[in-house]
Amino acid sequence: MKKKGFLHELVTNRVMFLMLLPALLFFLVNSYFPMVGIYYAFTRFDFNTGLFDSPFVGFENFKYLWTSGVLMKLTMNTLGYNAAFIVLGNVLAIACAVLLSELRVKWFKKLTQSVMFLPYFISFVILSVIAYNLFNYESGFLNTALKQLSMNPIDVYNTPWIWVILIILFYLWKNLGYSMVIYLASITGISDEYYEAAKMDGANIFQRIWYITLPMLKNTFVMLLLFALGSIMKGQFDLFYQLIGNNGVLYNATDILDTYVYRSLKVTFDIGMATAAGLYQSMFGFILIMTVNYIIRRINDEYALF
Amino acid sequence: MKVKQEKYYRSFQVGAYLIITLIALLCLFPFLLIISASLTQNESIVRDGYHLLPQAWSLEGYRMVFRFPEQVLRAYGVTIMTTVLGTLGGLFLITMAGYVLQRKDFKYRNVFSFYIYFTTLFGGGLVPWYIMITKYLQLTDTYAVLILPGLMTPFLVILMKNFIRSAVPEELIESAKIDGAGDFRIYYRIVLQLSMPGIATVGLFLALAYWNDWFTSSLFINDQSKFQLQYYLYNVMNAMQFVNQMGAGSGVSLGTDIPTESTKMAMAIVVTGPILFLYPFVQRYFVKGLTIGAVKG
Numbered sequence: 001m002k003k004k005g006f007l008h009e010l011v012t013n014r015v016m017f018l019m020l021l022p023a024l025l026f027f028l029v030n031s032y033f034p035m036v037g038i039y040y041a042f043t044r045f046d047f048n049t050g051l052f053d054s055p056f057v058g059f060e061n062f063k064y065l066w067t068s069g070v071l072m073k074l075t076m077n078t079l080g081y082n083a084a085f086i087v088l089g090n091v092l093a094i095a096c097a098v099l100l101s102e103l104r105v106k107w108f109k110k111l112t113q114s115v116m117f118l119p120y121f122i123s124f125v126i127l128s129v130i131a132y133n134l135f136n137y138e139s140g141f142l143n144t145a146l147k148q149l150s151m152n153p154i155d156v157y158n159t160p161w162i163w164v165i166l167i168i169l170f171y172l173w174k175n176l177g178y179s180m181v182i183y184l185a186s187i188t189g190i191s192d193e194y195y196e197a198a199k200m201d202g203a204n205i206f207q208r209i210w211y212i213t214l215p216m217l218k219n220t221f222v223m224l225l226l227f228a229l230g231s232i233m234k235g236q237f238d239l240f241y242q243l244i245g246n247n248g249v250l251y252n253a254t255d256i257l258d259t260y261v262y263r264s265l266k267v268t269f270d271i272g273m274a275t276a277a278g279l280y281q282s283m284f285g286f287i288l289i290m291t292v293n294y295i296i297r298r299i300n301d302e303y304a305l306f
Numbered sequence: 307m308k309v310k311q312e313k314y315y316r317s318f319q320v321g322a323y324l325i326i327t328l329i330a331l332l333c334l335f336p337f338l339l340i341i342s343a344s345l346t347q348n349e350s351i352v353r354d355g356y357h358l359l360p361q362a363w364s365l366e367g368y369r370m371v372f373r374f375p376e377q378v379l380r381a382y383g384v385t386i387m388t389t390v391l392g393t394l395g396g397l398f399l400i401t402m403a404g405y406v407l408q409r410k411d412f413k414y415r416n417v418f419s420f421y422i423y424f425t426t427l428f429g430g431g432l433v434p435w436y437i438m439i440t441k442y443l444q445l446t447d448t449y450a451v452l453i454l455p456g457l458m459t460p461f462l463v464i465l466m467k468n469f470i471r472s473a474v475p476e477e478l479i480e481s482a483k484i485d486g487a488g489d490f491r492i493y494y495r496i497v498l499q500l501s502m503p504g505i506a507t508v509g510l511f512l513a514l515a516y517w518n519d520w521f522t523s524s525l526f527i528n529d530q531s532k533f534q535l536q537y538y539l540y541n542v543m544n545a546m547q548f549v550n551q552m553g554a555g556s557g558v559s560l561g562t563d564i565p566t567e568s569t570k571m572a573m574a575i576v577v578t579g580p581i582l583f584l585y586p587f588v589q590r591y592f593v594k595g596l597t598i599g600a601v602k603g
Contacts, residue, residue, distance in 0.1 A: 009413050015489040016406045020418060023403035026458050029443075030435070031425035037434020096329060099322040108323075112330040114589055119333055121581050121588075123518035125536045129543065129574040130336040133343060133356055139567060141339055144355030173333065178596075185597035205318045230426065238521065242540075261432050266524075271433055278431025286428045306423065 041279045045271035054272075061276035070260070071280060078256040078281075082232045084168050089179060090224065092172055094217060097183035098209055113184070117177030124238035127170060131243055135166070160253035163244065167254065171239060179224065186220040187213060222303050229292050230305065233285030234258060257281045337582075344368065344571035351567040367572030378576065380531055381538035388452045388534065389516040396457040396512045397505060403458070404466030405493045410476060419467070426460045436525060451526045452534060456515055462508050469504030470497055507595025510588060517581065539577045546570055 010017055041061055043054040065071045096116065103109045134141045135156040143153035156162050194212050203211065237258035244254045246267065257277060264274030289305070297304045343356050347364035354361055371378060403422075407415050429435075445451035474497050482492050498505070523537035533541070546566040 006414075013412060013489070016409065016412055019402040019490065019493065020406040022399050023422065023458060023463065024418065026399070027422055027425055027460075029438070030455060031429055033442075034430030034434040034438045035428075037430045037437055040434060040437070096326070099326055102318070102322055103326065104319070112326050113593075114586070115330040116333050117589060117593070118337070118585060121514065121585055122578055123520065123536045125518075125520050125540045125543075126340075126574055126578050128540075129570065130340060132543075133339055133571065134336065139351050139355040141356040141358075144357060147355070173336075176329075176333070181593050181596050188597075199312075204313045205315050258432075265433055265436060271437075275431060275433040278433055282429055282431055289427055306420075 037275065038279050040271055040275035042276075043272055045275070057272070061272045062280070065273065065276060065280070071277070073252070074255060074257045074260055074277070075284070077254070078233060078235050078258075081167065081256060082228070082235050085171050085175075085236070086225065086228045086232075088168065089172060089175055090221060092176055093179035093183055094214075094221070096176065096180045097187055097217075098213055100180070101184060101187045101213075102205070102209075113177070113181070116180060119174045119176070120178045122174075124242040127174065127239070128242040128245070131166070131170070157247065158249050160250045163250050163254050167240065167243060170243065171236065174239070182224065183217060183220060186217055190216045226292070226296070226303065226305055230289050231285070232288060233281050237262065340571050340574055344568060344575045346568055346571075348566065348568040364568065367568030367570075368576070370569040371572050371576055377530070377538070378573075381533050381535045384449075384452070384532060385517060385535040388449070388519075389513055392453045392456055392516045393509055393512045395453065396462075397509050400458055400462050400466050400508060401470075401498060401501065401505065402493065403463050404470050405497050406489075407463070407467045408471040409479070409489075419464075422460050422463055439526065446526050447529045447532060449532065452519075452522050452532070453516075455522065456512070456519065462511060466501075466504060466508055469507075470501050473504060474500045503591070503595060506591045510592050510595070535577055539573055542573055543570060 040054070042056060042058060044057050044060075045054045062071075100109060100113060103112075132140070135143075137143060137153060137155050137157065140156070142156070146153050154162075156166075190213065194216075195208055198208050198212060235256045235258055237256075240254060240256055240259050241262065244250050244259070246263070257280075261274045261278050261281070264270045264277065293305050339356060339358060342358055342360050343351065344367050345363055345365070346357070346360040346367075347362040348366060350360070350362040350364075406412055407419050407422075409415065439451060439455070440446050445454070478496060478500075479492055482496060487495070518536055519534055520536035520540050523532075523534045524540070527533060527537070546569070
């Protein structure tokens with residue numbers, strides 16, 4: 001058979017190339033061109049002079065981020081929150097999916113499932129309104145309730161450690177429905193025969209869940225886990241920014257790489273520093289994914305991301 | 307057939323109903339709180355705080371929102387326009403790309419798939435992207451910037467590719483080719499018709515992202531008349547916070563003249579309204595699409 005080159009392919013399948021072209025251009029401009037801008041991380045950027053005319057400073061930006069302890073703090077926060085999201089999010093979603101799948105009243109099942117999915121649809125701006133409504137010092141629901149019980153109000157917006165819990169709770173609240181539906185779908189896919197057979201053998205409901213349902217969810221769990229690990233350095237920017245905003249009191253407990261980069265760009269205009277932090281985030285994430293993928297490949301090829 | 311009442315089953319059922327009810331209520335609770343607050347007299351909120359049921363009913367909050375309706379309606383218009391154009395445009399590009407990338411006779415499909423997938427692994431980060439759009443594409447304060455960056459994500463392209471692969475039998479494309487149909491014609495006549503559930507799901511993802519977008523406005527829009535709804539809401543919230551703090555600091559009681567608390571909540575309801583209204587209809591497709599994706603995955 002004659003070997004055919006790219007040009008030949010381009011001519012014979014020109015319609016398909018044409019159909020794919022917009023997508024290729026889109027990712028070229030939106031994702032690949034900006035990669036060149038990584039160079040800013042090594043400059044003291046001046047918006048007027050453009051890409052290659054800003055003074056080159058080597059690793060100065062990184063050095064500053066490192067010695068000031070910013071990078072360490074941001075990394076720990078980003079990884080810590082994401083780990084909590086992944087673990088708690090999956091446990092809660094699996095538990096709810098299992099319980100929901102055992103309910104016998106159809107309309108109740110449908111209704112509660114819809115209600116749990118609802119928070120996924122609202123914007124993060126509304127989420128910040130909800131947080132304000134619940135927790136602001138003067139009129140928030142929490143403090144109103146505390147006052148009625150004649151207890152002291154809590155100044156939530158000035159207490160960093162509370163936000164560690166609140167951010168995780170809001171995340172769970174918003175994403176529960178989404179991941180639950182995915183688990184529920186896998187449970188629906190389990191053949192009834194397993195359960196019938198287990199019943200015959202005298203397995204009770206807990207044993208059936210433990211020995212049949214949960215093991216059958218492993219595939220879905222691993223899949224979701226891998227997707228989550230892939231973006232573990234990119235953390236839920238909207239969630240953090242809308243809940244915390246520019247409230248500096250809370251930064252120590254709540255700042256993640258994304259919020260830091262956004263603020264450096266919008267508030268302090270420190271382009272070089274922001275690019276450096278962004279590049280660090282990208283590199284760290286990239287290496288992490290490659291490592292995870294490599295390990296998974298060694299253990300079980302089928303689960304590997306690519 | 308009557309199954310013998312087995313051990314633990316009853317108590318498990320009771321427990322399951324209780325827990326699920328509780329969680330569902332927790333999911334609903336913040337919505338009820340906001341709706342209630344939007345219907346409460348402002349003085350009542352300032353004096354006694356937010357309650358689950360209004361202590362003193364009032365529509366003043368909503369009246370405030372629509373006292374100068376031009377701005378709200380304008381922001382609505384911008385959001386509706388970007389959502390419609392973005393979703394339709396995005397669907398067109400994503401389905402085309404997905405179709406080509408799953409065609410077995412398209413030799414470079416894996417190369418190009420990886421070209422798209424790679425952007426989820428590594429990127430330039432926010433700042434170079436920002437400079438690209440503002441300095442080199444000069445898109446600041448244009449409607450285009452609200453639509454273009456959101457048209458495609460690698461995730462949606464891959465989702466669509468997998469969906470088309472499972473929904474459209476290869477033989478069908480083969481036989482259409484033999485009958486002399488061109489590639490675009492096959493896409494338009496066959497693939498699109500057979501992929502409707504996938505298109506609905508991806509369309510919903512796109513529409514939701516456009517509708518809830520505040521980030522793009524915050525980065526690239528300075529002209530107030532081009533604010534998207536969510537960013538408009540965000541600004542109103544912050545402005546009112548500012549008014550409140552100014553009032554408290556200077557001892558001038560601005561708070562009583564402008565019903566800020568109830569207006570904020572009314573504003574939130576007005577902005578969320580369409581989603582709450584459409585939700586019951588839309589949710590079904592979403593669940594279906596996710597279900598298909600999960601089982602196939």
